[in-house]
Amino acid sequence: MAGKKTLEIISPGIMTTVQDIGRYGYGRFGVAPSGGLDSFALRIANLLVGNPEDQACLETMLLGPGIRFLTEVVVAVTGGNLEPKRNKQPIEMWQSQVFKKNDVLSFGSAVSGFRAYIAVGGGISVPLVMGSRSTNLPSGFGGFNGRTLKKDDILVCDKQRDPLPANKRIFAPDGVPMYSDKWQIRVVLGPQDDHFPEDSRSAFFGATYTMSQNSDRTGIRLEGPEIRCKPDVDASIVSEGVIAGSIQIPGDGKPIIILGETVTGGYRKIATVISADLPLMGQIKPGDSVQFQAVSLPEAHLALKKMEDRINDFRRTII
């Protein structure tokens, strides 16, 4: 499927990568999922431009890129509000926008949230690696040559399936998540919550943590009360599989929320972020405060169902 040169990177921003919904089925080979951290924003962005929801988009962070369009194409920007602009004029987020040849998409500063998603009609065309177009940055494969985008990179997009949507597609504002700088994150206890004494667990849930500067796509490091496991157990355990959202407690007692670049780990995990709140992990920024709230498994599944229903309802309105 020959694509068309569509995007020219004029400035790369702090960190812009190609990400789709993620790389699954290769954990047995030590290959992490990668993928857009705010998967909700990525899926909606794709639907807004008429793509299947799992297609490759650009994920950018804090200070977005400058992109010149080499052909007319439909674009949507979702996720954190990084002040997207077309030819220096602010544009609405969570809506489809037609960019004409030579139009420039640029960004201002981060108003809310941390990461924005740029979907382009047809989807970013980079080779599939193990079934995914996501960039695995730590190991340097997938995405665009396994790296963050640089000035002068040219990206190809597959041909838009349908003609440009005649009407603007808009994701209803009441469905857009709120990104504040104070986060209440819902978790399910475990898998090793029983390895922490009662006072550690109540300290964890009573604490207000702050996201450390020293965080990346691998994990969100938190500053705040240190959590100790029971005196008869060691902080490290025999390595085992982990998932995005696992909250591990290393020897220094400072929690780390594992994100999408890790498949195994050797620390005890006190709790795990629920699937419905996982997309928010992409929007917490250094300095934000984070509190955890324990919910039951049925509550977690209900929250996930609500999120999926919201996406399905939107999909139905555009077909």
Added chain:
Amino acid sequence: MLYDTPIFRLMGDRSLLVELGDDISPAVNQCVQELFTALDMQPIDGVRELVPSYRSLLVIYEPLKISPDDLKRAIGDTYDHLNQTELPEPRTIDIPIVYGGEQGPDLAYVAQHHHITPQEVIDYHTRPTYRVYMIGFTPGYPYLGEVPDAIATPRRTTPRILVPKGSVGIAQKQTGIYSVDSPGGWQIIGWTPVNLFDPQAQPPSLLMMGDRVRFQAITLKEAFQWQAKRL
């Protein structure tokens, strides 16, 4: 020791950690491999991914397709019907290693730690046929066991920021090979020209859980010849 019945631990709302034993042992790991293989051959509807490790299997599922209770029951059923003969004969893979020098900056430390010579460390390290307990940490990284007690050495107190791909390390009774450039805290005693991870290959990892590995000491010159032959 192998548990009488698996212990299920919730890892969030979309994965179950199935623990089969409490230690690093061939018997427990073999059981993990059997459960992993059985669930891989006869997939349970709604299961998205299986990640086997030393003593547990992580089962990632789609909670809107299968409930955790149904999933536990299905995994328990499979476990009760595991057949020891299901596993194929393990493959044995020979991996050449250049020990010491710039390629193995911690060889001297490991020798010193045990009051033996570097050559004795090499002799001990090349003696066993190792079991691949799991692949993890980075793509294609094999956790191998077990090294003789005579050379089992704790991790470095300060991890290195960059360990070159191909580096061979020791951490207690485990030995492993860095499959990509990455940070790492294991004692680096050597380096192999063998490529353990190729994202374009199918499968992408040279080694799989349950494989056997033997090491041979080679010179740096032989390593370069080995590389040249494969280019």
